[in-house]
Every structure is written in structure tokens, then in C-alpha cells.
Amino acid sequence: MAHEPLPSPYAALIAATPVERSALTVRGGRTHLWHYGAGDASEHMVLLHGFRGDHHGLEPIVAHLLRLRPRLRVTVPDLPGFGASPPLPGGRHDVAGYAAWARALLRKVAPTGDVVLGGHSFGSVVAAATTASCEGAPVPLTRRLVLVNPIPRRPLSGRDTLSVGATAVLHGLAGILPEETGTSLLRHPALTRVASVAMVRTGDRALRRWIHEEHGRYFAGFATRASLLEAFHASITASVRDSAAAVDVPTLLIGGTRDDLARVADQRALAARFRDARLGLVPDVGHLTHYETPAEVASQIAPFLAEKGVPAAAA
Template identity: 85%
Template sequence: MAHEPLLSPYAALIARTPVTRAALTVRGGRAHLWRYGPDDAREHMVLLHGFRGDHHGLEPIVAHLLRAHPDLRVTVPDLPGFGASPPLPGVPHDVAGYAAWARVLLRKLAPGGDAVLAGHSFGSVVAAATTAAPGVPLARRLVLVNPIPRRPLSGRDTLSVGATAVLHALAGVLPEEAGTSLLRHPALTRVASIAMVRTPDRALRRWIHEEHGRYFAGFATRASLLESFRASITASVRDSAAGIDVPTLLIGGARDDLARVGDQRALAARFRDARLRLIPGVGHLTHYETPAEVAEEIATFLAADRAPAAAV
């Protein structure tokens, strides 16, 4: 017998969070974005979601963050090719393509370069590449949640990543309809979800699996999905870290198989100015399992930026 869908454990808090939807033309494509918090907020954060995600997955963090930090506005776009945002016309959906898109978006949203840029998982790779671009800084601070510290194909989980790559390669050679169906198959979504979840809370686990089932297949086209998948397994934050000059916060899960603790510490050491915060007992799904803890770390990081300098 089918189960009734579980209500999000964060539903009440998210419902109390003010949000408006907007759209902008960015690099020839229509970027759909969600703005949380007051329009006249003193501070602004732009938050990028991960591979196969969209803005929904980051709402638990945003809601907790705005409860603790009510003078903040958070903008969460759906990356091109995911959620409500269509693919970019004639532009590869790789890290360089996404970073170029994010730079234009930031100039439109915060032309003074005074926003905080943040990203989760693959979004951390894009955010880091965006911030490392030469020229005038486009953001004053950087927050990376579950950052990817090394290229997944070069890590200790090469076998599982390689198997996933084989499935995506198969989806690319099948006829369009069959290949897209394979990429959206619920069994593949469930396997990926089970591999990442760490919480012992059975109700939360079931909700996370349902949430992945609702949104994991929400990509626009097979072509854009395969391009972004290739980028997600061949790039990392490490590629950009040395070129980042702004203060950076890394928030990782202590049980993240995609980002082992040793790799996260080695990554933090590559930045000029970075601090690493590890959340115990959680893996790659901090946005679902421990959003309050993630929000607390971000709020503390932002508060330090506002603290008056010590008297000399």
C-alpha cells in the first residue's frame, strides 16, 4: 500500500519565510530565481544549488538562516538546465559556462559587489570558480556548503563515480526518449539518495528520499544534464581555491563520502583566508539533515564581518 507523502519537517518554518519569484535574462537564457527575506535587507546572499537540485533543496537552510538573521535577503536561482530555468542557448553547461553565467547574474543582482556568494555541492564548485575570476571581486565573502575538495574521478570513490558515469554514458547513446527515461528512472534516484543519507531518523530519511524523488529528475534536457554531469565529476573547488581573495567559510559533513575530512582540511589550507567547520554525524546532505547547524555557521560568519574592529 502506498504511503501518504510526508510533510517536510521544515514546512512550518519555510511557510513563514517571505519569498517572491522573479526572472532575469542572463547570457541569453531566462534565469528563474527566488528571493527570500525583505527587499530592503541590509545584506544580500546569492546561493547556488547542487547538481540535479533546484531552489527547493536549499529552502531549509534559507528558512533557518533568515530566522536567525532577519536583516538578510537570500536569492536562490535555479541553475540553467535545472528546475524552472531552461538551458543556456549555445553555451556549454560546464564549470566555465556556469561561472560566466553566475558572474553576469551577480552583476545584475548586486552591481556593487557587496553580496555574499554561496554554493552547495556542485554549486560550491561554480561559486568558487566565479569568485576566483580575475578583476574586481563580484562578492565580498564566499560560503561553500559541502564543498567538493577534489575531482570525484580522482578520489577514493572512483568505482562508484565511474559506475555512475557509465550509466550516464549509456543514457547518452540511447535514443533520446529512452536515454532521458533512464536518467529520470526512480530506481537510480533512490540508489543515489540511499548512498548519501546519514540520519538515523526514519521519518527524515523517508522524507529525504521523497524529496529527491520529487526534484532529482527536474532537469530540462538530456544534453544539458550530461554536460553538467561531466562537469560535476571532473571539477572541484580545489581548482579555484588559490585564486580566491575574499574571506571564505567551508561547511562540511564529517561523514561525507564525497568529501572526506582529510580532503576538506587540505582544501581549506589552499585558500588565503578560509575557515572550515565540520558538522558531526552528517554526510553530503547537510541542507536536508542539519540545515539549522549550517545556518548557524553562516550567521556566525556574517556576524564576524559586521563586528567592530578591536581598539588599538
């Protein structure tokens, strides 16, 4: 028997957060954006969601962050090919393609470069590549970088190679099946549930169920099989490590101590590759800090945004 959907544990906080929706043409395609906070805010942050996500997944962090920094405005786009944003017309949905899109987006929403760029999971890979690719530009794209659950090494080269490889085989199968059948496989609820169960760490049964339902609502919200498969390939073959050494702005990395995609030792090694970075660890959580511990994530981002000087060396 079907049950009533669980309400979000963050529903009241999110409902009290001002939000506006807009759309921009970026690299020939329409990008849909959600702007949280006051329109005349003195600070601006752009946050990029992860693979198979959309803006909804970052709302718990954003709502907690705006409670701590009410003069902040946070813009969260749906990446091309996910959520409400259609695929890039004529462009590839790989790290280079997304970084080029993100650079163009930042030039439109924050032309002076007075903005903080952030990303979660695969969004962290794109955010780091976007920042690194602008080294030496006459007008900086961003003044600081925030990476939540950053991917420290290419997933296919990590300790969880077996499960990543099995997922890659499934996506490969979906790519050779007829279009409709392959797309249905990629959107199958069982695939979503397996991925969700593998990432959840909380012992709170109600929260676990809500997270599974949230993944069920949005995990299949990709535009086309082709764009999804391109993005998936990028997500398992790229990492923040590829760009870290070329990032020349103060950087904050926030990870979970139980993240199988980013073991603590790998996160510390990643932080050391940046010129100027620090690492904050949230205990007893894995890759879903945005769902399980958004308040803790926001509490680390808020003081970092307030700093005017150079942050301390990596932890």
C-alpha cells in the same frame, strides 16, 4: 499501496519565510530566481544549488538562516538546465559556462558587489570558480564566499572512484541511447533512490523517508538530456580545489564528518589552499547537510556574515 507524502520537517519554518519569485534574462536565457526575506534587507546573499537540485533543496538552510539574521535577503536561482530555468542557449553547461552565467547574474542582482556568494556541492564548485575568475576586477563580485559540502577533489580521482565510475558508465549509456529512452533512464526512480540511499546518513527513519521523497520530487527535474550530461561530466571532473588558490575573499567551508564525497582530511587540505578560509565540520552527517542539519549549517553561516574583519585561519 501508495502512501501520503511525508510533510517536510521544516515546512512551518519555510512557510513563515517571505519569498518572491522573479526571472531575469542572463546570457541570453531566462533564469528563474526565488528571493527570501525582506525586500529592503540590508544584507544580501546568493546561493547556488547542487547537481540535479533546484531552489527547493536550499530552503531549509535559508529559512533557518533568516531566523538568525532577519535583515538578510537570500536569492536562490535555479541553475540553467535545472528546475524552472531552461538550458543556456548556445552555452555549455560546464564549470566555465556556469561561472560565466553566475558572474552575469551577480552583476544584475548585486551590481555593487555588496553580496555574499554561496554554493552547495556542485554549486560550491561553480561559486568558487565564479569568485576566482574575478580576481583583480575593478568592481568585486562578492565580499565573502560560503561553500557548503564543498567538493575538495575531482570525484573521479577520489576514494569512491568505483561508484562514481559506475555512475559515469550509466550516464554514458544514457547518452548513446535514443533521446527518449536515454532521458527516461536518467529520470528513472531507481537511479534516484540509489543515489539518495548512498548519501543519507541520518538514523531518523521519518527524515530518511522524507529525504528520499524529496529527491524523488526534484532529482529528475532537469531540462534536457544534453544539458544534464554536460553538467554531470563537469560534476565528476571538477572540484573547488581547481579555483581555491585564486579566491581572494574571506571564505567559509562547511562540511560533514561522514561525507564520502569529501573526507575530513580532504576538506582540511582544501581549506589550506585558500588565502583566507576557515572550515567548520558538522558531526555525524554526510553530503546532505541541507536536508539533515540545516540549522547547524545556518548557525555557522550567520556569524560569518556578521563579521566585518578578516576571519581566522583555516581550521
